[in-house]
Amino acid sequence: xxxxxxxxxxxxxxxxxxxxxxxxxxxxxxxxxxxxxxxxxxxxxxxxxxxxxxxxxxxxxxxxxxxxxxxxxxxxxxxxxxxxxxxxxxxxxxxxxxxxxxxxxxxxxxxxx
Amino acid sequence: xxxxxxxxxxxxxxxxxxxxxxxxxxxxxxxxxxxxxxxxxxxxxxxxxxxxxxxxxxxxxxxxxxxxxxxxxxxxxxxxxxxxxxxxxxxxxxxxxxxxxxxxxxxxxxxxxxxxxxxxxxxxxxxxxxxxxxxxxxxxxxxxxxxxxxxxxxxxxxxxxxxxxxxxxxxxxxxxxxxxxxxxxxxxxxxxxxxxxxxxxxxxxxxxxxxxxxxxxxxxxxxxxxxxxxxxxxxxxxxxxxxxxxxxxxxxxxxxxxxxxxxxxxxxxxxxxxxxxxxxxxxxxxxxxxxxxxxxxxxxxxxxxxxxxxxxxxxxxxxxxxxxxxxxxxxxxxxx
Numbered sequence: 001x002x003x004x005x006x007x008x009x010x011x012x013x014x015x016x017x018x019x020x021x022x023x024x025x026x027x028x029x030x031x032x033x034x035x036x037x038x039x040x041x042x043x044x045x046x047x048x049x050x051x052x053x054x055x056x057x058x059x060x061x062x063x064x065x066x067x068x069x070x071x072x073x074x075x076x077x078x079x080x081x082x083x084x085x086x087x088x089x090x091x092x093x094x095x096x097x098x099x100x101x102x103x104x105x106x107x108x109x110x111x112x113x
Numbered sequence: 114x115x116x117x118x119x120x121x122x123x124x125x126x127x128x129x130x131x132x133x134x135x136x137x138x139x140x141x142x143x144x145x146x147x148x149x150x151x152x153x154x155x156x157x158x159x160x161x162x163x164x165x166x167x168x169x170x171x172x173x174x175x176x177x178x179x180x181x182x183x184x185x186x187x188x189x190x191x192x193x194x195x196x197x198x199x200x201x202x203x204x205x206x207x208x209x210x211x212x213x214x215x216x217x218x219x220x221x222x223x224x225x226x227x228x229x230x231x232x233x234x235x236x237x238x239x240x241x242x243x244x245x246x247x248x249x250x251x252x253x254x255x256x257x258x259x260x261x262x263x264x265x266x267x268x269x270x271x272x273x274x275x276x277x278x279x280x281x282x283x284x285x286x287x288x289x290x291x292x293x294x295x296x297x298x299x300x301x302x303x304x305x306x307x308x309x310x311x312x313x314x315x316x317x318x319x320x321x322x323x324x325x326x327x328x329x330x331x332x333x334x335x336x337x338x339x340x341x342x343x344x345x346x347x348x349x350x351x352x353x354x355x356x357x358x359x360x361x362x363x364x365x366x367x368x369x370x371x372x373x374x375x376x377x378x379x380x381x382x383x384x385x386x387x388x389x390x391x392x393x394x395x396x397x398x399x400x401x402x403x404x405x406x407x408x409x410x411x412x413x414x415x416x417x418x419x420x421x422x423x424x425x426x427x428x429x430x431x432x433x434x435x436x437x438x439x440x441x442x443x444x445x446x447x448x449x
Contacts (some may be wrong), residue, residue: 005214007211009279010216010273010279011218011279011281012213012214012215012279012282014214015118015213017211017215021121021122021124021125021196022120022193022197022213022353024121024125024184025197026193028125028126028192029190029193029196029347031187032343032347033185033344035343036342037169038173038174039175041174041416047177049176049238049239049241049243050242050339059178060401064244071248071252072249072421073255073256075415076416076419076420079420095160
């Protein structure tokens with residue numbers, strides 16, 4: 001049943017217990033939010049994003065594309081990417097060779113061990 | 114079913130009060146310690162409570178570009194998720210409220226939810242600063258999750274090798290100190306894993322040197338730059354509760370001993386003594402993992418943060434894990 005607890009012998013998991021607790025916690029957080037002052041729609045200057053006095057650029061100019069989303073990661077691992085990216089030749093036969101080579105290595109690994 | 118619902122509902126209310134109160138106290142203590150280490154007097158211990166009360170009296174300005182529903186929902190989800198983490202963690206000798214219905218793997222997943230809510234809130238702010246802050250928060254999360262997972266899995270694996278049932282259960286981890294089942298290589302491995310977790314804590318809490326998503330001096334608050342009033346209060350409360358959760362997780366993994374294990378105290382006296390000892394251990398963790406590090410270091414650049422966690426801290430974690438495996442393979446300590 002859905003309400004049963006999954007006992008693996010290593011740990012436990014019951015999604016219903018968490019969902020009930022999360023609903024109660026949401027209610028508590030919502031009550032705290034309600035205790036605050038009501039929302040004030042930003043008008044004029046207060047409605048603009050804070051940009052240290054600079055003019056607000058267009059949304060297109062500040063859009064972070066997928067390639068920039070993980071910039072910190074890709075920059076930190078540029079040595080790895082510098083080797084990996086050239087391997088993506090776009091040529092199907094190269095990819096098939098990689099699959100066959102990896103498969104052969106796995107067979108050798110499994111056969112030896 | 115009824116005991117589970119009762120525990121979830123009543124436990125959640127109690128734990129919410131405990132988590133927010135203790136979290137704000139810990140933030141006050143941290144600020145006081147940091148001030149004293151910088152030769153300042155520092156704010157009073159109850160300053161975080163005053164800050165929350167002040168924020169609840171301030172206007173909640175919604176930026177014109179913001180996606181209002183996500184902007185308002187994110188802080189609520191962040192606080193609610195932080196509270197539910199505490200339901201799976203023990204407090205002194207009091208076992209977790211939902212300990213029988215979830216384990217440490219769930220806790221690792223739940224630790225990411227407040228961060229993801231902040232990312233959603235930042236992206237919904239309609240501010241370039243907040244967008245960059247959200248991007249950095251995601252990268253930070255990617256960076257510190259691996260060493261955290263390594264430490265947890267290594268400890269659970271070693272307990273399993275020693276024949277301990279349910280090694281991922283928080284009840285098991287709280288009642289079975291892993292130090293008791295390891296030999297010399299295992300002790301060195303555990304010290305290394307403790308070091309890794311001590312460094313994961315400031316990243317989980319977005320504290321210096323891992324406060325790159327907020328970066329006051331360059332992003333003016335980053336993903337929180339457009340937040341004010343009650344929503345900022347909720348994010349602050351979420352951070353306070355998460356601080357309790359991270360410190361408790363470290364205590365459970367590495368310092369699970371209770372005072373009553375050594376001194377024959379029973380009943381309420383024993384529970385209070387264990388609670389006092391637990392608070393002492395949490396303060397110890399906060400001092401070394403939060404206050405000391407943030408006073409002694411400057412902020413990492415985001416790419417340095419990834420290099421640091423995926424390079425040095427992961428290497429330390431892996432070395433610790435290999436030593437624990439060797440400990441069991443060589444038959445040092447307890448092996449089933």
